[in-house]
Amino acid sequence: MSIRRFSIVALAVALLAAPLGGPTVAAAAPFRIAIVMPSATTDMAFSQSMFSALKAVQKEMGGETALQIAYSEGMFKVPDAAAAIRDYASQGFNMVIAHGSQYGSSVEEIAKDFPKTIFAWGTDVNTFGLPNVYAYTAAAEQGGYVNGVLAAKLTKSKVIGVTGPVEIGDAKTYISGFAQGVASVDPGIRVSKTWTGSFSNVALMAEAAKTHIAAGADVLTGSSQAVVGSIGAAKEKGKVLWFGTQYDQSSLAPELVVASQQYDWTGVLKEMIKNSKAGKLGGEKYVAQLTNGGLKIVYNPGFALPKDARAAGDKAIKGIQSGAIKITP
Amino acid sequence: MPEQMTIFSLPVVTGILASAVRLATPYLFAAVGEAIGQSSGVLNLGVDGIMLLGAYAAFFVALTTGSLWLGVLAAMLVGLLMGLLMSLISVTLKAEQGISGIGLYMVGLGVSSLLFKVTIGTVKTVVGFKPLKIPLLSDIPVLGEILFQHSLPVYAAFLTVPLAWWFLDRTSWGLKIKAVGHNPTAADSLGVSVDRVRYASVCLGAVLSGLAGASLSLALVNLFQENLTAGMGFIAVALVYFGGWRPVGIMGGALLFSAVNAFQLWMQVLNVKIPSDLAVMLPYVLTIAALALAPSLARQPTALNKPFERGEH
Amino acid sequence: MPPHGTAGTVRPARRVTFDWRDVGFRAVLPALAMVAALLIGAVLLLLLKADPVSAYAAMIQGVFGSVSGFTQSLVKATPLLLVGLGICIAFRASVINIGGEGQIIAGALMATWFSLAFRGWPGWLLLPATMVAGFLAGALWGLIPGLLKVRLNVNEILSTVMMNAIGIQLMNFLLRGPLIDPAGVRAGTFLPQSERLPEHVWLPRLVPQTLLHAGTIIAVLLAAAVYVFLWRTTIGYRIRAVGLNREASRYAGINVPVYQALSLTLAGGFAGLAGVVEVIGVQHRLLEGVTSGYGFSGIVAALFGGLHPLGVVPASWLFGSLLVGADKMQRAVQVPSALIDTVLGLVVMFVVGSALLTRRWAARRAIVAAKGEDR
Known part of the structure; x- marks a missing residue:
């Protein structure tokens, strides 16, 4: 029954669509980028960091x-996601x-079928040995360390x-760096x-x-969109x-946010676009760091940060940039 | 001082119980509402969708007008509309209730996310209902902190419990609802309009689900995000069965579920060595266990999930 | 849950005949309901300043316009069908199974562990053994609420909802510890996914460069098997009898609790199998989010199919097509994906809402037909 049900709709829509033609294609030839991401473009965290950069x-x-x-x-x-990636490529x-x-x-599988398309994926460092795959990641432990120093x-x-949803990926490395930063001070x-086990709860x-606060905490941090x-x-x-x-969260609570580690992918994106115009479609990995501007510590201008804390924060940034401070992710 | 805290020390136990009372709020509103609808014989699996749309409406109105109360009103109105939609499909058109509820959930999830994207677009926060210390009572040691230092929606949620009990067990309306839920044919022959009673019950339940959403976005988290409820509505439906359709039983279930949740959070904070994934599992396991071991007094409405058609039986 | 829908399900005593004319006739109103829902979707598209015509054209084209789109709709339909078959069995016994999500996870976890643990086995043995193991794991996830229901009177809606959450957390735990990909640990990424499964446990791909796998064929064959089971075997007859009238079944000497628990166990097994084919047919490793909500949408597919195993085949394909087409539409006109949930929700509500009118219409037709034929 469903076949018929569906074919009626198909017929109706096809008839409607016929005189108007298919989707329009732009006349000029701009550079076209498609992005597939797990959460919303407005999550104030992982997905938004890339979307804003784009x-x-x-x-x-x-x-x-x-x-x-x-x-x-979403x-x-x-x-x-794999279907979307394949479709955009085609x-x-x-x-x-x-x-x-x-x-x-999915990228590893699809990239082989579309050798002329650039695939960028992250956060990871593996390009699968394919000439048309870029990998990008963030050394989240670096900003974590700086935040940790400030917090201490x-x-x-x-x-x-x-607080965090699950202990994986850059949530894990961020918090690892954070703890080392705290310990370096005291x-x-x-x-x-x-x-909490859930990305959305x-x-x-x-x-x-609130539990942390009740247990005596006066400084909090965390990762993911649920924070x-x-x-x-x-x-x-x-x-x-x-x-x-992941993203500058100052606007959420201007009086409480001290600083945020922001992922800034613009440099990575521009690099990849430039490379592609030169004919290089992949095979490289990018690690966003404090040294290359891929990571930024954004101090909240609305928060009156004591001078010595600011100095310690800046010192940590310099230390990481110069390589004097070593952090294990 | 925090160094000496253990999971059994007084401040921790107080903290757990205060958290439990707070966390139970949305579940209470939604589950009590669902119990009213189910008592009339309509299973509404769309609670989560109504909560989402209610949470969005409350948040959006509060954000734009600056009035929390207008926000609450908006949530109730949205709940009513969703209740009408559910009734239309499930009561008038006598659709399979389980499936129409899932449809309603998808609509609520979709519309709330869509509207959020179009009208707000990014994460914003409101100043929600502030904790309201009840004079005298809140000064009682321990008990005061657990029970009487919460925000208004928390008190309101607990107030729905005796109100719903009184309504279902002590008013002629309540009796009619139960009659329709247990034996619609008999109720019909006595001149009770089955459809009208079911409409009213489902809508009342949906309004409470809307309030559940508002209690989240205006009191517990003070913001809205896509899929804010993360499946709470389904837990609320489960709690109706836990409570055996009695508001007091539902309150027991909601408190148990929330207390175990608060307990596992404290275990993590106090660095008790247990994998967090397993700790998070606790509330679900214990809720099943509690129901399995407790003597069951449940009286499921006989006509639950059965559309009523005059002269069919 | 009283079944209504496809022919012959109301009175089980009568032999089920499959009259295609009748089926076609019954599709008219649901089709109109679907069009109505899509029209509301068109209004929403206009409000979002998107062109509804090209949007829906993209939706159709997304399914029928390319091999990859069409095969993708079948790939999506496969787990829906498997979950739906289980739902048919459970709902026929008047047992409501909302635990598909957890059961899928149980099957997927077992398939992953089993095929990795016994990777030394040859493919002809490992593949079927993995499928059986996954089926059994899902069945166990259904047996627990089944036993709780019949032994301790725990309502299955409550227990299956809770078992879903438990399953998700169990998967989270295993994917971050015992089952995590050692390569991810070495590389320091700690991605919550399992190792890639040995190649000889992969289900064969039917069309190159697509995800279509042999699991689709297995699922369709199982639909026929479930049909035979429910309508041609004693156990199946008893399951249906329990669902139709518990009291009468008890008087007839049927051990009602046993059949209720059995139906929930079988439902779990089929959902578990859906988890298996996702792992060994599509992803070749276990990833978080393996359920894709199939545990819920499988219920919708089953009810769209009139709780009839053979009806679920086209219904799950329809639903799979809607999902694939809707994603394509999102990409073509760049509307928020939330619109898709909205439109699908409306389709579900409208189609299920049209059932009453179809039934009344069918009843009237039956009276006319009876007068003419006098069978």
Whole structure:
């Protein structure tokens, strides 16, 4: 029955569509980038960091006529993401960004079928030995370290709380760096962690933050899109400071956010676009770091950071940049 | 001082229980509402969708008008509309309730995310309902902190429990709802309009689900995000069965579930050596275990999930 | 749950006949309902300043316009069909199984562990053994709520919802520890995914450069098997009898609890098998999010198919096509993917809402037909 049901719709739509023709194709030939990402473009975290970078590069290059962007968000399901990646590639996009570590196997498989398309994927460092795959990642432990130093300088209760969904990827490395940063200032400070097991359960994340606060924490940090719940909790309790990662989270609680480690992919993107115009379609890995501008520590201008803390933060940044400070991810 | 905290020390136990009361709020609103709808014989699996749309509406209105109360009103209105839609499909058109509920969930999930993208677009926060210390009561040691230092929606959620009990067990409306849920044919022959009672029950339940959403976005987390509820509505439906359709039982279930959740968070904070993935599993395991071991007094509405058609039986 | 829909399901005593004219007739109203839902979707598209005509054209083209699109719709339909078959069995016994998600995970976890642990076995042995193991794991995930229901009176809606959450957390735990890809640990990425499964346990791909795998054929064959099981065997008859009238079945000497638990166990097994084919047919390793919501959408597919195993075949393909077409539409006109959920939700509600009118219409037709034929 369903076959017939569907064919009626198919027929109706086909008839409607026929006189108008298919989707229109732009006349000029802009550089076309498609991006597939697991969460929303507006998550104030991982996905938005890349999407904002794309928009920034687009603006710099001269808008839609120079750089065309297509996106698919909310692609938590890997097979759907794989279908999207394949489809964008077959539509002739110059570059397809698979913005999620979990898409790796799919990229490896699809990239072989579209040797003229650039595939960029992250966060990882593996290009599978393919000439048309770029890999990008962020050394999240570096900004974590700086945030940790700042946090250690600011905590009075000597208890710092960390919230996150699950202990993986850059959440893991960020927090590892953070703990090392804290310990470098005062090994006596306790860093306690909670993992809620869900990327989307904001309410539980908020409660985790409240639990940290009840246990005496006066500084909080965390990663992933669900941390906004924690920020809300910090805000409600007041006087609890927040350190962000992945994206500049100052706007969420201007009075509480001290600093954020921001992923800035614009450099990576421009590099890849430049390379592709020179005919190099991949085979390289990029690691966003404090040294190459891929990572930035964004101090919240609205927060009155004590001078000595700021100095310690800047010193940590310099130390990492010069290689004097070594951090294990 | 934090060094001496253990999971059994007084501040921790107090903290766990206070968290439990707070976390139970959205579950209470939604599950009590669902229990009313189910008592009339309609299984509504779309609770999560109604909560999402309610949470969005409350947040958007509060953000734009600056009035929390207008936000609450908006959530109730959205709940009512979703309830009407559910009733239309499940009661008037006598559709399979399980499937129409899943459809309703998808609509709520989709529309709330879509509207959020179009109207707000990024993460914003509001100043939600502030904790309201109840004079005198909140000064009671331990108990005061656990029970009487919460925000208004938390108190309201617990107030729905006696109200719903009174409504279902002590008013003629409640009796009608139960009659329709247990034996629609008999109720019909006594001149009770089965459809009308089911409409009213489903809509009342949906309004409470809308409030559940508002309690999230305006009191517990003070923001809206796509899929904010993360499946809470489905847990709420499960809690109705836990509570055996009785508001007090539902409260017990919601508190148990939330307390175990708070407990596992504290275990992690206090660095008890247990993998977090397994700790997170605890509330679900214990809820099943509690129901399995407790003597069951459940009286499922006989006509639950059965569309009523006059003269069919 | 009283079944209505395809022919002959209301009275089990009568032999089920499959009258294609009748089936076609019954599709008219649901089709109209679907068009109505899509029209509302068109209004939403206009509000989002997207062109609904090219959007829907892209949707059709996404499924029928290319080999990859069409095969993708079949790839999506496969787990939906398997979950749906289990739902048919459970719902026929009046047992509501919302635990598909957890059962899929159980099957996927078992398939992953089993094929890695016994990778030394030859393919002809490993492949079927993996499928059986995954089926059994899913069945166990269904047996637990089944036993809880019949022994301890725990409602299956509650327990299956909770078992879903437990399954997800169990997978999270295993994928971050015992089952994690050693390569990811060496590289320091700690990606929560399993090692790639040995190649000889992969289901053969049917069309090169697509994901279409032999699991689709297996699923269709199983649909026929479930049909035979439910309508041609004593056990199947008893399962249906329990669902139709519990009291009467008890008087007839049927051990009602046993058949309820059995139906939930089988439902779990089929969902588990869906998890198996996703792992050994599509992804070749276990990734988070392996369920893709099939545990829920499988219920929709089953009910669209009138809770009839053979009806679920086209219904799951329809639903799979909708999912694939909708994703394509999102890419073609660049609307937020939330629109897709909205439109699909409306389709579900409208189609299920049209069932009553179809039934009434069918009843009237049956009366007319009976007068004419006098069978």
